[in-house]
Amino acid sequence: MFEIDITRSFSAAHCLQGYQGDCSALHGHNWTVQAVLRAEKLDQIGIAVDFKKLKQELDAILDNYDHTNISELDEFKTINPTSEIIAQVIYRKLSAKMNDGNVKVARIRVCESPASGATYFE
DSSP states (O other): OEEEEEEEEEEEEEOOTTOSSGGGSOEEEEEEEEEEEEESOOOTTSOSSOHHHHHHHHHHHHHTTTTSBGGGSGGGSSSOOOHHHHHHHHHHHHHHHHOOSSEEEEEEEEEEETTEEEEEOO
């Protein structure tokens, strides 16, 4: 089994409804997202997944969040855009693009600071 990972970043604001504390106010983060994929086999030249394709697919997802107020995006209108929920949403979107029977998204880690993050996997 092989694991392949990339880390990308974006900047965005959010606020947490119902939270008792500072995070209930609009605030921003320089988010990092680590995507880890697994593959059982390599292709004929020894590659599990093309890093270029993985970067393109993850960047396309993150471009929708970059320099936005995530709380105002349609997909987060009814649910708080916590690190946990953002990781889950990215996991499912990236899985729809990358999972092919051999390659599977293993986990997504979303960090709102270098010392704080959440990971989602199924």
